[in-house]
Amino acid sequence: MPDLLVAVPDAAMRDRLSPPPPGVELVVWALGSPPSDRRFDLLVLPYMIGAPSLGGLAGQDAAVVQAQMLGYDGVADHLPAGNVYCNAVDVHEAATGELALALILASQRGIPEFVTAARDGEWAHERYPGLAMQTVLLLGTGGVGRQVALRLAPFDVELLRVGRSARTDDLGTVHAWDDVDELLPKADIVVLAVPLDDSTRGLVDDSFLAAMAPGALLVNVARGPVVDTAALTRAVTAGRVRAAMDVTDPEPLPPEHALWTLPGVLISPHVGGDVGSMSRRMDRLVREQVALLLDGSPPKNVVVRT
Known part of the structure; x- marks a missing residue:
């Protein structure tokens, strides 16, 4: 079993983050997919989803939920109980x-x-x-x-x-x-x-x-x-x-x-943070979170706990 199981929303992010550090397994799991029977240590959400969509995490066991957005208005109202939610500071x-x-x-x-x-x-x-x-x-x-x-x-x-x-x-x-x-x-x-x-x-x-x-x-x-x-x-x-x-x-x-x-x-159509460098910045944040979790440290940018 890996030390950390990290779920990302698409194959493109998985490929950019590969190969992961030793002890880390990367899998693709999209919001709205049937719950996995495995517990994700880090679950990265898709970009630009509304807070009500977080209900799609119901039934999925995850230690840390990482958003790709900076704002988190409405998250506390829709995030299922038992989750730690981190926003994307320094990305946008x-x-x-x-x-x-x-x-x-x-x-x-x-x-x-x-x-x-x-x-x-x-x-x-x-x-x-x-x-x-x-x-x-x-x-x-x-x-x-x-x-x-x-x-x-x-x-x-x-x-x-x-x-x-x-x-x-x-x-x-x-x-x-x-x-x-x-x-x-x-x-x-x-x-x-x-x-x-x-x-x-x-x-x-x-x-x-x-x-x-x-x-x-x-x-x-x-x-x-x-x-x-x-x-x-x-x-x-x-x-x-x-x-x-x-x-x-x-x-x-x-x-x-x-x-x-x-x-x-x-x-303009809500494109403030949506530029070519966004993926590189987001990948850097995910790598930082993985390193913290591997070290037994708390994740950064925690804004909501339910």
């Missing part, structure tokens, strides 16, 4: 920070409008705000927020970061959450990089949007429900704000939803 943050910057630059330089005009052979010379010398309000100082801040550093912006409490870290000043109302009117760009929980669900509502500077850009690389979609639609329709978002609520938006075609809106 850099790529999500990269996308946040791409959304900001595209919106601030009019790239979507230029692309649309180019399809019609139109030379649509317009002046857009740009990014240099803009004030950026960044809500969230976790892994994604940090990566956004690092990528904004060379762009000559005034960066105002907000966390749970006021403090100073290696990147400078962090404002307290209570300062958001005071800071919102000062920002040309507001970036959401917060986790989804009871305190952030519906954070961006009518009053939040009304407090933003006229014409400011809202960028959401957090979770869709952080923003009240109806409120955002009203604000964009009225020309109060613009929006660039990688996540929506619902997700995906219905094809007929107004946000698809409203001027000043840029939507």
Whole structure:
């Protein structure tokens, strides 16, 4: 019998992780498959599954469940009892920070409008705000927020970061959450990089949007429900704000939803962390978890126990 039995969701991951360390057996087990009669020491989930899908683990004995996603909202409500759930820290943050910057630059330089005009052979010379010398309000100082801040550093912006409490870290000043109302009117760009929980669900509502500077850009690389979609639609329709978002609520938006075609809106289909390097980063995390378990140490990134 192996020292560790590791289940991965597909043959591609199994092949990338092969050969495993001595004493480790790799098997393929997809969520929703009939339960195995063997206990998995580490079970890696597929990428981009909703929390309700975790019910498919019922009946499958597993010591550690490893997600390929960073967010874990809803997991505690659906993970069967007796499981330890780890999220994918250091897998998606850099790529999500990269996308946040791409959304900001595209919106601030009019790239979507230029692309649309180019399809019609139109030379649509317009002046857009740009990014240099803009004030950026960044809500969230976790892994994604940090990566956004690092990528904004060379762009000559005034960066105002907000966390749970006021403090100073290696990147400078962090404002307290209570300062958001005071800071919102000062920002040309507001970036959401917060986790989804009871305190952030519906954070961006009518009053939040009304407090933003006229014409400011809202960028959401957090979770869709952080923003009240109806409120955002009203604000964009009225020309109060613009929006660039990688996540929506619902997700995906219905094809007929107004946000698809409203001027000043840029939507990407939840691809923040989904880049070519993701597999390499995820494989590295699985190898780290295997090494910890072989050593008799607890796994890293435990966020839920049921």
